[in-house]
Amino acid sequence: MSTRAKPRSAEKKLAVDSVSRKPQQGRSKASLERMVAAAEKLMLERGSEDFTLQEVSQEGSVSIGSIYLRFESKENLVRAVIANHLKRMLQREAEMIERVKAQSHSLATVVPVYVENYAELLREEAPLLRQSMARAAFDPLVADPGRQSANRAAALGMEAMLEYRAEFGGSDHERKANAAYQIIFATLARQLSLGSTGESVHPQDWKELKIELGRMCLAYLKTDI
Amino acid sequence: MSTRAKPRSAEKKLAVDSVSRKPQQGRSKASLERMVAAAEKLMLERGSEDFTLQEVSQEGSVSIGSIYLRFESKENLVRAVIANHLKRMLQREAEMIERVKAQSHSLATVVPVYVENYAELLREEAPLLRQSMARAAFDPLVADPGRQSANRAAALGMEAMLEYRAEFGGSDHERKANAAYQIIFATLARQLSLGSTGESVHPQDWKELKIELGRMCLAYLKTDI
Amino acid sequence: MSTRAKPRSAEKKLAVDSVSRKPQQGRSKASLERMVAAAEKLMLERGSEDFTLQEVSQEGSVSIGSIYLRFESKENLVRAVIANHLKRMLQREAEMIERVKAQSHSLATVVPVYVENYAELLREEAPLLRQSMARAAFDPLVADPGRQSANRAAALGMEAMLEYRAEFGGSDHERKANAAYQIIFATLARQLSLGSTGESVHPQDWKELKIELGRMCLAYLKTDI
Amino acid sequence: MSTRAKPRSAEKKLAVDSVSRKPQQGRSKASLERMVAAAEKLMLERGSEDFTLQEVSQEGSVSIGSIYLRFESKENLVRAVIANHLKRMLQREAEMIERVKAQSHSLATVVPVYVENYAELLREEAPLLRQSMARAAFDPLVADPGRQSANRAAALGMEAMLEYRAEFGGSDHERKANAAYQIIFATLARQLSLGSTGESVHPQDWKELKIELGRMCLAYLKTDI
DNA sequence: TATGAATGAGTATTCATTCAT
């Protein structure tokens, strides 16, 4: 897949349904799932889209023809994997937020707890997330829904912090919460090499940084400036 | 270039000299420079290493044989481009820090000025930096020197902030300065899609975020916690 | 094909089946045969493996991809040609021996008749045999089955002579028959430049030599020493 | 060197002088010798002409330009190596024959002694001889002088046997001696894989075969037929 | 629907030979 972009219409949703050719039901739905699962497995093993449809065919016990019956191109199959992953992430993020809320009773607790839990979640999903992000750099069909997912994740994080908006300093609480979220995500993402220099910091530093990140956000949210 | 890693000895330096075949002087140095420049141009145009040696040959008016006279492989030519870029970045960072220092007279000025200037620098260098980072993910020959560059950049940034350590709160000033740098870089990098989801925020949000980033760091550095 | 050996497992059989990728039946078998035939034709024309897959593609009306569908490498295609040839040789040798036996009624007749017929057979097969032998020098996958073929040919030749063992002198008849075969083959092979200096003797000398070769073997087999 | 033949004029001599560009004397003769020696070394190491002029340049401390100053092509350099070898062979063969003659006092001794000594000589020279013979198959410039060398070797061998022509049976002694030589050489050559199937016989069989070869020749030379 | 055999454009790399210095 050397061809880079090939953007298409201004589609905004990236779900398996929107990249796969026809809404599947019943028996053939199983084969659809097998091919997507096989592709995902290969992407995780390879750490990239460097897999062959031949391999998907064998791994998923699906004929190559079948793949093209469901997907217009290999590219779309990759998009389907990413779409699936995005959906799963969203689900997990919602659950995680609930856990965070349950464990917190103040701004001073919610921030570090959120950082910790979000970090763990991102770490687990990093392998595919990395690939989503890499592709989003040149593929609008991934970038657009990726942005939406990011927005929802932001909304969830902000919501958790805003639960204690009474403790916030300053006036524009939403703006502060949003900034805090952006910075938290960016910092975590970089540590997980989600598109970063790969200088995956020493675990030592990483642990330390998470603490400071929490402190920084807390200081920022509370300050009147 | 499907072969991923091929790490080698424990070389730590990535300079054109270490990936190119022989120390070049005089006349033939010109042709070396032309091929590296052509490769860089193509990498910038394509946004990736998806260029052909044939193209480098034409663009740089160098024979393919000549390229192999200087570089063991296309991979090494790419590394040379990155090495060049790393060197240039370092130079520019040092100059930028000087400017920042000159414009500042307090923690409250140095932080936002630094954020602003560093952001601008990174924005300009983003296209190649993105590729460096992508390659570093699987190529130790790029990752190692990349890490070193990152460390030097961190040292410079911390130094600028520590100039006003008298205004810091808390006790471990180095730790704080380091955390602040990491968070600043991560946030800027993400906005520039340096490996990120590509949801390059609206210019509006971006401007806003830089301001909040400065505020957050300032609040953090000053707080006693 | 600069890579010399690449031996593999301890496979002992070299048949098209063992170097080609999948047991072919029906329709696609035809294309397999076309590509092998094209390769053979080119090897005969060139007198060596210096042919291009591009040429095989055109000559055999097969796409390059198809070749790789059947053969892992050009090397394996060459091996398939050789395997085919080996099989054909074996067949012809068996038939030839039957003819020799039918025409003979004494040691004095069987030896020269065998020499004459074997010479003719080898002459006809020399072009490919030469290449088999050249490759066997560094390719175990050809050397091993080549050895086996040679052994079977020896067994057939000895058998023809031993039919008249009553006329043998000395005691160890098998040993004598074996020595006679080896010397006959070696002499014929050299005359056919099967790996020899190419000083393909004058037809005159060649004819003469065959007669003397027969005489020598006869004298040897009959002698009591 | 994929181009096969390119025969040229009807030159008949292959000496370094006839393939090298100018009769060398003095200082530059040394460099000529270095490049030929380097080429020979590489041919022995590789077992083939698969060496690079670059390698000859380094190994022999000669510039590539120098090689082309002496030789019209890489092919001619190879021919020079072979020519050298041929000359050396001839020298050694003459010496060997003297030794054989000195050790013999009857046909019954000269034949096995000659077989043994010639076998040893050929074994030692096999590596380059093999390459001479391989090249002779398509290169007249090597085939012609090779043939001459072979003729001289035949003459020497025949001479040794004819020393005892009084013990020969039959009438045409020259013819018999010639046939014996041809068969001896062919058999030895094949055992040494001089272009042969590579089924280098077990040392056991080899020893045995040499004995039988001697017996066979003896029986043949003595018989009246 | 489903299959998987067939297609063929596209590309990194090698190395004999030339020629400016």
Place this chain on the structure above:
DNA sequence: GATGAATGAATACTCATTCAT
């Protein structure tokens, strides 16, 4: 004479996509 940097033609192999069955 001597050098060795520059040249560029030549070639095996991959893999997304198609389409006959």
